[in-house]
Amino acid sequence: MDDLVFLQQWFSAHCDEDWEHGEGIKLISLDNPGWSLEVDLRGTGFEGRSMPRVKAERSETDWTQAWSDGRKFHAVGGAGNLVEVIGHFRAFVR
Template sequence: MNILDWIQDWFKENCDGDWEHGEVIQITTIDNPGWEVEIDISNTSIATMNLDWILNETNKQDWYGVKIANQKFTAAGDPGKLKFLLGLFKEMIDKIENQQE
């Protein structure tokens, strides 16, 4: 399953009549240049998780960062990292769900 199919399914599974009325998933461009992904995790298995900003930077054209705070997953990266950033979110969800089984 590709990452866009997965994120669509994840969104649909978490819709509860209320949560989806907010700005649940936002994908925007940033001026570095690059991408920023913000996902509301208040209705998810990782809602209580916190992660300080982690920056992985090889150079100005190869970087990404991620954090979880205030029930929001936030990741940013260079122009070639959009699928990777969404994949980071999927990895976190999969890891937590596997630990709960």
């Protein structure tokens, strides 16, 4: 299964008529340009799981960062790194 399908299935599995009305998942574009993924962990089995910031900076346009404070998971990356950004979340919840 690819990472986008995984994210869709993870989202669906956590929709309980409450969680998705709060923060849920936010995927937005950045102006540098790039991507930002934010997943609310509250009310999931991953609430409280933290992760130190990990960085991969291969070039000015090819980069990612991911971290979790236990309440939210965050990942950002360059314009061509969306799949890798989602992959960071997939690895976090495995």
